[in-house]
Amino acid sequence: MDSRVIVGWIPDFPVIASGAEGGEAVAVVHRDEVVACSAAARAAGVRRRMRVRVAQARCAQLRVVERDLAAEIRVFEPAVRHLEGTVMPRLEVIRPGLIAAPARGPSRYWGGEPQLAERLVAALAELRLPARAGIADSVFTAALAARSGHLVPLGGDAAWLAPYPVGVLGAPRLAELLERLGIRTVGAFAALPENKVLARFGAEGIAAHRTARGRHERPLAVRENTGEHTVAYAFEPVADLLEPVVFAAKASAEQLHERLAAAGVVCARLEAAVELADGRTLSRVFRHEGRLSAPAVAERVRGVLQAWTDAGLLDTGGEHGIVRLVLRPEQLTAATGRQSALFGERHTPEEIERAAARVQAMLGHQAVVRVELGGGRGPADQVRLVPFGDVDTGPRPPDGPWPGRLPSPHPATVFPHWLPARLTDASGRQVAVSGRLALSAPPAHLAVEGHGEAAVDGWAGPWPVLEWWWDRDRSRRIARMQVAAADGRAWLLVIEHGRWWAEAHYG
Template sequence: MACSAAARAAGVRWRMRVRVAQSRCAGLRVVERDLAAEIRAFEPAVRHIEGTVMPRLEVIRPGLIAAPARGPSRYWGGEAQLADRLVAALGEKDLPARAGIADSVFTAALAARTGQIVPVGGEASWLAPHPLGVLGVPRLTELLERLGIRTVGAYAALPEASVLARFGAEGIAAHRTARGHHDRPLNVRADTDAHTVAYTFEPVAHLLEPVVFAAKASAEQLHERLTAAGVVCARLEAVVDLADGRTLSRIFRHEGRLSALAVAERVRDVLQAWADAGLLDTGGEQGIVRLSLRPEQLTTATGRQSALFGERHTPEEVERAAARVQAMLGHQAVVRVELGGGRGPADQVRLVPFGDLDSGPRPPDGPWPGRLPAPHPATVFPSWLPAELTDAGGGRVTVSGRMALSAAPARLAVDGHGDAAVEGWAGPWPVLEWWWDHDRSRRVARMQIATTDGSAWLLLVEHGRWWAEAHYG
């Protein structure tokens, strides 16, 4: 997720596998991510910038903020002066920082890595020499590089209609980014207050727990309103009105990805940061009078599956239980099943952690040449089971490069399931995947075997060895 300057100096990079990072830096210290601690630690920096440089910011994630530059740049004398002032303001908090300015949030974040200012209207030319990896779509990047397209500019030069036909919605979204277009320009003004949800505390709330509970209930009501209207918000502003007349607010990036529980957690962490900084004194006659959740930058909802069971809404008790299990056992402890693309039965199912978006790059619809047809197996083994397929003489049955069997199968033995005589079979069917990648290429053949004990198996042979991949009955 992130690495320190010392780790980067040793060759560690963002999104690198832990083992690879440890091989580059023997003294690397790996810690679990604590999002709540990140929010609390980053909040003073955001508040400092709001008070000294620009009044309203959007927190994309802890460590990354965005804001419209037009107004503040005029106040500070230009975009270069604004960028210098932002870096200096964070330097006052002993925080290293870099600032970038561009027409879109994506390009500005990329420009901030090197502290550059992209000229107005010059995003496409500025992005052109960058490698395709900056677009953040690994599968698309890999495919394009095999086609000889290795830079953002080369990808942007492709005809839009051809990109849509060949690479689908994900490809056309990356293509728009490569051309310097942005579907959701940064705008911290609310589109409308029609969907704002507010909770008034009577009497005034002096503890944070009731406010967090109200934030979750308000977030659920807000999501229901947005769903009924068929829209989704890009950002969410949480506003707290205090008894002494002051108002505190914070904007979060939402884009339909935050559940009601996630919204409540972010509100709690920001409230705690404000309390630690002395801005939120709930003692005595002070306290919280009102909490408001205001959606911003509304756009048409394109569909999102956040439930555990089908299209229905996740029951409250299931969501609460899942969150508790994830808190105790880890984020991967509770998952839901999503269909995906692939040829074998195990490839067509993905397990997605509860609360996450399904970001699987392989669509379930075809074409998938060599896909196993219906009926599908009843049991797919997490790990292949060793098997032996022998002929009438007891010799192992083999499959040639032209998919010819060495002899008719007579008996099948599967580890842990005994052996039985073969009653019938179908196949073999060849499967050749990732042939262009030496490390990931796989050449196998599948067969369906029915035995006299009433069982039916899906077998797979690879490098001359048989495995049981699934069971039909």
């Protein structure tokens, strides 16, 4: 290979960006799922991808913080500037807390790859950021190596990846299918003939197969931007507030996507630059595998502009405002597909896209979502809400069959967090469910937090659910019941560890 990549990784950066103090049990969550947690929380049993209620049950002192990507970008930007000024002249931000850069030039300057990795870690330590570094032939392998601080030898990506389980390839559906076929390691998958992989697993399979073989995630025939797709927005008069620049970034991103789509290409990297009235230019490169939606571009621009303002690099007052915004795509490759539209698989009408974009610009990237249906037993498991313009990259359960799946009719309202409830018999004692699914007594009264108390008219169930019994962190044993109350309302109840919860409400 003619290139080497270094990746720097700051573990638990979302926790650091939230302002958590040392020793505090903190979990950063997104859509009722833990995306990062502190060391104290992990010591209490909290893990990534764990549901919030399970995490809170594991750690009573857990502080839950909703993820704020723009804030993470703002906090991470000083570290990026510090690295550019002390270690390497140019790098790419994959996400806050994770950067990638070409290693060949900087390694020659610092005396070798081990010295470069040590210098990167030391530079972040100067900012009191615990970091690790990995070097390999591809971004994927280097990012995986950074978790253990490993330097993969030149040309050794495939051999180094071989012992890992296929789940690390980032394709949950493919990994599950491969495991069913007895292919459990990356090495075993890489050994399959490429033409057979393409015929059996399609574009997703061949992309994962290329990664397993230690090749670059993108095809080798990559052409840099020639300038034909660059989008620029000039401000007249000079912009002295950040919000107009963010709005212009979103509009420019939409124009950029139109140009790339017309050319049938996508970009792996996007450079956002602002030209100032005093002649200076500030820029930042973001890396993204696939289409970076217009709202996501605006969110990243907002975060980095605020970081530059906080650091004193950007002063929009007086004669020092922004005169031009430039979005420059890099590493263009052929487009292999487009994410589904907001309403089903058809192309979304332009007026709907504009309306959704305006709402996201005012209320945030998560304000407009589309529904993705999938497998699962409970009502919350069968629906995923994906921000408009994003690709659904989260783990998706297979379509089925699902023994123990909740029968219709489906609830009208599914609560994002289960509500505490109390189901009692005629004497006021809590109703219990035995291992044989027998009720200790007929339910007589139901009380749901925030919804009052009512007599029970009827019920159905209980139905048992035992999931992920082989995984200690994800295992769940519950029972569900449908309960109709005398006030006309109906509830879906869940009992777990002897406690009753209201999971959903039937309208």
